Amino acid sequence: MFPAIRMNTNESHSHKTSTPCVMVIFGASGHLARRKLIPALYALERRGLLEEHFSIVGFARTPNVTARFRKEMADAVSEASSSGRLDAALWQRFSSRLHYVTGEYDQVESCRRLHEFLAGADCGCARGRILYYMALPPRAVEPTLRTLYDSRCIPWHKGASAPRLMIEKPFGWDAASACRLNRLLARMLPESQIYRIDHYLAKDTVRNLLVLRFANAIFEPLWNCAHVDSVQLTAAEDVGVEGRGAYYDEAGVVRDYVQNHVLQVLALAAMERPESADAQALSDRKLEFFESIAPVRRGDFVFGQYRGYTREPHVAARSRTPTFLALRLRVNNRRWKGVPFYVRAGKRLPRKVTEITIQFKTAPTCVFDGRALCGHAPNALSIRIQPAEGMRLSFSTKAPGLDDELRRANLDFRYSQLGAELPEAYEKVLLDGIRGHPGLFWQADELSRATGFGLECTRFWTGCEI
Ligand SMILES: NC(=O)c1ccc[n+]([C@@H]2O[C@H](COP(=O)([O-])OP(=O)(O)OC[C@H]3O[C@@H](n4cnc5c(N)ncnc54)[C@H](OP(=O)(O)O)[C@@H]3O)[C@@H](O)[C@H]2O)c1
Numbered sequence: 109m110f111p112a113i114r115m116n117t118n119e120s121h122s123h124k125t126s127t128p129c130v131m132v133i134f135g136a137s138g139h140l141a142r143r144k145l146i147p148a149l150y151a152l153e154r155r156g157l158l159e160e161h162f163s164i165v166g167f168a169r170t171p172n173v174t175a176r177f178r179k180e181m182a183d184a185v186s187e188a189s190s191s192g193r194l195d196a197a198l199w200q201r202f203s204s205r206l207h208y209v210t211g212e213y214d215q216v217e218s219c220r221r222l223h224e225f226l227a228g229a230d231c232g233c234a235r236g237r238i239l240y241y242m243a244l245p246p247r248a249v250e251p252t253l254r255t256l257y258d259s260r261c262i263p264w265h266k267g268a269s270a271p272r273l274m275i276e277k278p279f280g281w282d283a284a285s286a287c288r289l290n291r292l293l294a295r296m297l298p299e300s301q302i303y304r305i306d307h308y309l310a311k312d313t314v315r316n317l318l319v320l321r322f323a324n325a326i327f328e329p330l331w332n333c334a335h336v337d338s339v340q341l342t343a344a345e346d347v348g349v350e351g352r353g354a355y356y357d358e359a360g361v362v363r364d365y366v367q368n369h370v371l372q373v374l375a376l377a378a379m380e381r382p383e384s385a386d387a388q389a390l391s392d393r394k395l396e397f398f399e400s401i402a403p404v405r406r407g408d409f410v411f412g413q414y415r416g417y418t419r420e421p422h423v424a425a426r427s428r429t430p431t432f433l434a435l436r437l438r439v440n441n442r443r444w445k446g447v448p449f450y451v452r453a454g455k456r457l458p459r460k461v462t463e464i465t466i467q468f469k470t471a472p473t474c475v476f477d478g479r480a481l482c483g484h485a486p487n488a489l490s491i492r493i494q495p496a497e498g499m500r501l502s503f504s505t506k507a508p509g510l511d512d513e514l515r516r517a518n519l520d521f522r523y524s525q526l527g528a529e530l531p532e533a534y535e536k537v538l539l540d541g542i543r544g545h546p547g548l549f550w551q552a553d554e555l556s557r558a559t560g561f562g563l564e565c566t567r568f569w570t571g572c573e574i
Contacts, residue, residue, distance in 0.1 A: 109174070113546070114540050115518070124344075127159070127234040127237055127544065128164060128234065129159075129236075129237035129238075129239050129348065129480055129540060129542060130163045130164070130226055130233040130236050130238055130239070131149075131162075131163070131164050131165070131239045131241055131469060131542070132167055132222065132244050133145060133165070133166050133241045133242065133243050134167050134168070134213060134228070134240065134244050134252055135242070135248070136165075136166025136167055136177070136208065136245040136519070137166070137168035137169075137242065137247075138168070138243055138244070139352065140179070141166065141225075141243050141352070142180070144532070144534045145241070145309075145534060145538065146164075146181045146206075147184065147188035147189070148532050150198075150199075150200070150202050151531070151532060151535050152183045152450040152538065152539060153198060153272060154195070154198055155535075157539060158202075158542075158572065159216050161174065161232065161236060162206070162233065162236075162419065163178075163206075163207060163231050164206050164540075165203050165207045165208070165222070165231065166206070166207065166209070167208075167211060167213075167521065168208075169210065169211070169212055169213070170210070171210050172208045172210055173205065173208060176205050176210045177206060177207075177208035177478075178203045178206050178209075178366060179388065180204055181203070182199060182203065183358055185199070189197050192387060193328070194441065195347040198421060201476065202219075203346060203542040205232075207225070207230070207231060208298060209221065209225050210484075211224050211247055213244070213549045214252065214255050215255065215536065216255055216258060217396070218255075219255050219256060219259040219261050220261055220345060222261070223259075223262075230275055237270070238262070238272075239272045239273075239274065239541060240262075240271065240272070240273045241274045241541070242273070242274065242276055243276055243353055244276070245354075246278050246280055246285070246355075247281060247285075248291065249275060249276075249289065250285065250289055251281075252257075252376055253289075253296065254292065255261075256296075257295070258290070262296075262355050270298075270301055271297065271301065272291070272297075272301045272302075272303065272541065273297055273302050273303065274303040274305055274541045275289075275302070275303070276305050277304070277368050277400070277550075278359055278363050278364070278368065279555055279559070280559070281363070282360070282559075282563070283559045283560060283563045284287040284563075286417070286555060286556070286559045289428075290552050290555070292558070293552075294552075299551065299552060300546060303541050303546060303549045304454065304549050304550035304552075305537055305549060305550075306368050306372055306548075306550055307534055308368070308371060308372060308373065308493075308533065308550070309536050309548040309549070310533040310534070310535075310536035310548050311493060311530075311533045312497070312523070312530045313491070313493040313494065313497045313530070314373060314376060314493060314535075315401060315521070316372070316491075316549070317376040317464075317491065317510040318376060318385060319490065320499070321377075323382055327489075328381070328552035330464070331443070332443045332444070333389075333445045333446055333447045335468055335469055336444075336447050336466055336468055336469065337447070337467045337468060337469045337486065338449070338450060338467045338519070339444075339447060339449045339450070339464070339466055340376060340449075340450045340452075340467060340487045341377075341449070341450070341451045341452070341453075341463075341464045341465075341466070342451075342452045342453075342454040342461060342462065342464075343365060343370055343373075343451075343452070343454075344452065344453070344454060344459065344460060344462070344464050344467075345454070345456065345457065345460055346455040346456065346458065346459055346460040346542060347456065347460075348414060348417065348420060348431075348456045349420050349423070349455065351421065353421050353422035353423040354422035356429070357423045358372075359429075360430050360431070360495070360566070360569065361411075361432060361455070362430070362565045362569065363562055364434070364435065365453045365454075366451065366453055366562065367562030368550075369377045369559065370453055371558050372394070373462075373464060373493065373572050374397070374437075374451075374464075375393075375394040375398065376447070376449060377466075377491075378397055378398060378439065378443070378444060379396065379397040380397075381392055381393075382515060387545075387547045390547060391422045391546075391551040393555055395551075395554050397441075397555060398557040398558060398561065400439050400440050400442075401437055401438070401439055402438040402439065402560075403564065404435070404558060406568055408435055408436045409434070409565070409569070410432075410433070410434040410435075410567075411430035411432065411433055411567050411568075412427070412431065412433070412454065413429065413430055413432065414432065414454070414455060416427075416456075417456075421455065427521060428569075430454075431454050431455045432452075432454030432455070433451070433453055433565075434450070434451070435450070435451040435453060435565070436448050436449070436450055436451075437450075442568065444504065446471035446559065451487060454523045458482060460494070460495060461494070461495070462492075462494050463470055463490055464490070464491050464493070465488055465490040465491075466488065466489045466490075466491075467486065467488050468486050468487040468489075468559070470486045476512060477567065485504045486500065487502060487503050487504075487514040488500075488501075488502045489501050496522065497523040497524075497530060498520065498522040498523050498524075498525075499520075499521045500518050500519065500520050500521070500522045501519040502516055502517070503516075503517060504517075505517045536548070548554055555571040
């Protein structure tokens with residue numbers, strides 16, 4: 109019934125290795141680099157996806173030297189691996205790619221030193237594309253970019269070796285700073301070379317929402333207000349802020365989770381069908397969905413804060429930052445008219461789970477006698493994004509026996525049944541950045557809309573009972 113969507117952005121290139129380049133990680137002394145980026149780059153090495161001439165240069169203020177940085181990263185990769193061990197030969201090859209330069213983010217002199225190093229023989233990648241990765245807290249990104257821009261160190265040429273920039277979420281810390289950042293970026297680089305990261309979009313299970321909806325004929329005809337009663341997204345973490353109190357106390361659940369991961373997952377689950385899976389087509393559809401979200405009202409929210417939050421390091425003793433939110437959204441378009449979207453998101457909840465459920469309406473007519481048998485259990489399709497990734501379709505069935513009784517039953521699918529391990533989202537993020545595939549990143553106009561939505565939500569949290 110539907111013409112096929114071209115899943116061309118990544119799959120057609122999936123067997124190519126990456127473009128030769130050097131990746132500069134600003135904030136290389138931090139949590140993200142240690143926990144996610146370096147382990148993911150090591151995993152790409154193991155898969156044979158890094159070019160021979162590919163170097164990684166960590167840059168940060170914390171004084172360090174390359175030898176010690178390599179040792180620290182060896183520990184980080186071991187910690188991140190399930191076996192806790194490193195393959196000696198593989199590590200040897202990978203660690204020779206790692207370098208470290210100490211410097212200040214807002215000093216032109218440091219920037220020049222960094223670029224002298226990149227151009228030198230020690231870096232081993234003098235003529236490759238430079239990929240800048242901002243693994244920095246949001247407030248440190250703008251001064252770093254301004255210094256890069258002002259220092260005129262960046263080779264601002266176009267074509268095959270034009271520089272590329274990857275920026276972590278959250279993008280800015282409020283609507284004004286996000287706007288300022290976008291304006292600065294527009295002066296620095298073409299939009300096609302800017303990758304605003306949301307690692308959630310790189311999860312196989314999130315990407316699978318597109319496959320589920322548009323590569324199967326049976327779901328899409330039911331995916332609308334005629335058949336769906338509600339859409340429910342739960343994004344629960346069982347851990348607290350885990351040492352990131354300073355960042356989290358400013359961001360809260362809205363900026364940390366809702367205005368980025370939650371909106372993106374909802375958009376992929378509910379947007380109209382794109383013409384193709386390329387970056388622009390996806391972004392246009394997602395934007396259309398964001399724009400159809402009706403303005404939120406006070407009664408649409410419940411905010412909460414986990415017990416003990418204000419005793420976390422670097423969290424203000426009287427902080428009122430919410431760590432939990434329940435939210436009802438309405439979507440003003442033909443497909444979703446009258447269907448509520450319920451979101452629950454937060455930290456330190458009883459169990460870790462991210463799941464989107466399409467709750468269908470009860471069957472419109474019933475052939476059985478007795479009310480108890482009719483509308484007994486409306487169908488629900490739950491798509492588990494993490495952990496125990498998979499899908500479950502619930503339906504009514506006749507209970508075994510001589511009486512007419514109904515039971516709820518499930519059809520279950522687990523990704524693990526397919527036999528291969530799901531890659532870490534950061535492997536995909538980094539590989540797409542290295543190869544130049546922009547399909548799974550935020551575009552500027554999507555981000556402005558999402559930041560506006562976050563702002564609307566945070567207005568309600570100020571002065572709200574927690
Ligand atoms: N950690 C995660 O799991 C995770 C997951 C998703 C997204 N992110 C995002 O990734 C970015 C980095 O996260 P992170 O956890 O690595 O942060 P982080 O550890 O707090 O900071 C990274 C590095 O930035 C430098 N830095 C910290 N505060 C600074 C400041 N006020 N001014 C200038 N530099 C400062 C520090 O390096 P030096 O002092 O050595 O310069 C620090 O090691 C953030 O935007 C975060 O939201 C993180």
